[in-house]
Amino acid sequence: xxxxxxxxxxxxxxxxxxxxxxxxxxxxxxxxxxxxxxxxxxxxxxxxxxxxxxxxxxxxxxxxxxxxxxxx
Numbered sequence: 001x002x003x004x005x006x007x008x009x010x011x012x013x014x015x016x017x018x019x020x021x022x023x024x025x026x027x028x029x030x031x032x033x034x035x036x037x038x039x040x041x042x043x044x045x046x047x048x049x050x051x052x053x054x055x056x057x058x059x060x061x062x063x064x065x066x067x068x069x070x071x072x
Contacts, residue, residue: 028061030063032057036055
């Protein structure tokens with residue numbers, strides 16, 4: 001009887017954990033994705049302007065709002 005109780009409780013616990021993990025992986029809302037996360041700038045001559053474009057994508061199912069950008 002104790003073994004049956006232990007096995008039953010274990011199955012219930014595992015099923016709750018499994019369901020919780022699968023639910024936690026479902027994403028809704030915006031999802032910010034960068035094509036590249038960093039860029040290494042080489043030497044730049046004094047007085048020249050260095051530019052680089054970071055491409056940003058929204059792979060989510062809601063609009064992505066970028067409210068603030070901090071270079072650094």
